[in-house]
Amino acid sequence: MSDISKSKMEQDGSFNRKPSTFRDVIEKGGRYEPEKGRYHLYVSYACPWAHRTLITRKIKGLEDYVDVTVVSPHMGNHGWPFAKADAFPGAGDDPVIGAEHIKDLYLKVQPDYDGKFTVPLLFDKKLNKAVNNESSEILRIFNTAFNHLIPEDKAAIDLYPEALRGEIEASHEWIYPTVNNGVYRSGFATSQGAYETAVKALFDSLDRIEKMFESQKKNDTDEYFLIGNQLTESDIRLYTTIVRFDPVYHGHFKCNYRTIRDGYPLMHRWLQNLYWKHPEFKDTTDFDHIKTHYYWSHPHINPTRVIPLGPIPNIRPL
Numbered sequence: 498m499s500d501i502s503k504s505k506m507e508q509d510g511s512f513n514r515k516p517s518t519f520r521d522v523i524e525k526g527g528r529y530e531p532e533k534g535r536y537h538l539y540v541s542y543a544c545p546w547a548h549r550t551l552i553t554r555k556i557k558g559l560e561d562y563v564d565v566t567v568v569s570p571h572m573g574n575h576g577w578p579f580a581k582a583d584a585f586p587g588a589g590d591d592p593v594i595g596a597e598h599i600k601d602l603y604l605k606v607q608p609d610y611d612g613k614f615t616v617p618l619l620f621d622k623k624l625n626k627a628v629n630n631e632s633s634e635i636l637r638i639f640n641t642a643f644n645h646l647i648p649e650d651k652a653a654i655d656l657y658p659e660a661l662r663g664e665i666e667a668s669h670e671w672i673y674p675t676v677n678n679g680v681y682r683s684g685f686a687t688s689q690g691a692y693e694t695a696v697k698a699l700f701d702s703l704d705r706i707e708k709m710f711e712s713q714k715k716n717d718t719d720e721y722f723l724i725g726n727q728l729t730e731s732d733i734r735l736y737t738t739i740v741r742f743d744p745v746y747h748g749h750f751k752c753n754y755r756t757i758r759d760g761y762p763l764m765h766r767w768l769q770n771l772y773w774k775h776p777e778f779k780d781t782t783d784f785d786h787i788k789t790h791y792y793w794s795h796p797h798i799n800p801t802r803v804i805p806l807g808p809i810p811n812i813r814p815l
């Protein structure tokens with residue numbers, strides 16, 4: 498289950514992501530009560546899904562409430578390793594059960610687990626249970642579950658505001674399959690047809706996003722946001738894909754009609770603004786982990802495991 502090159506592909510060579518297994522919530526009065534220090538978040542800096550949860554944790558000021566451990570970017574035959582199994586700058590060891598790999602945690606809480614050993618993983622240290630391993634749901638948990646415990650200014654930040662929910666959900670419906678997962682569908686396709694279907698849909702969606710920004714008609718110094726002129730989970734979910742696009746997906750996943758920096762001026766500005774003006778984005782973006790992970794961990798795509806030096810810079814200054 499942890500060897501990506503042995504992932505089951507569909508008959509036509511297309512890649513389908515399996516649904517996550519642990520789907521509980523942290524809520525007052527529930528099995529998982531919001532408590533300081535009770536929950537642990539396992540992430541990889543390389544993984545776009547885990548990266549979403551890291552950004553949200555920082556925006557909501559949850560650093561003292563939910564601890565984090567970062568794994569090594571070398572996702573090998575046993576999946577994601579902790580530093581103990583593969584020392585890498587920025588990677589840590591598991592403080593909860595002393596696991597060597599993420600899969601040890603999954604098998605500890607469910608010995609017959611037969612799903613993927615994925616990050617992010619939100620873990621309850623009190624009951625020794627996996628609470629949730631679906632990033633989109635962890636984002637919603639972080640947005641609200643701890644609001645009664647954290648400072649008012651952080652509690653007031655709402656990344657999924659009631660008034661914008663319709664638009665936000667509508668954006669996920671096409672951005673998730675064609676962009677967030679679309680880059681993987683391009684890169685993991687094992688037939689020409691499956692690749693072409695995925696890459697065309699991806700660039701159609703990038704064109705559509707650029708048009709959404711164009712329709713906002715802003716001044717040079719204004720910041721862009723995807724929905725409702727304010728930062729929402731839609732920006733966070735799109736950012737973790739777009740910040741990886743030029744350094745990784747353009748080459749490694751063959752998403753190479755054009756780059757973001759030269760092909761999508763407004764999306765590029767949106768990206769640069771988030772990265773350079775919001776520390777929650779920059780401080781959680783680690784290009785070394787990102788590039789090392791993809792080019793090393795998919796030997797069926799890059800058998801030499803050579804990691805490219807470019808693009809230089811990974812992200813242009815504002």
Ligand SMILES: N[C@@H](CCC(=O)N[C@@H](CS)C(=O)NCC(=O)O)C(=O)O
Nearest residue numbers: 499517544546614615616630631632
């Ligand atoms: N549905 C999950 C997907 C997470 C996911 O696929 N993570 C990848 C890393 S980017 C992973 O851990 N893969 C492990 C594997 O394929 O064995 C989410 O959004 O949280």
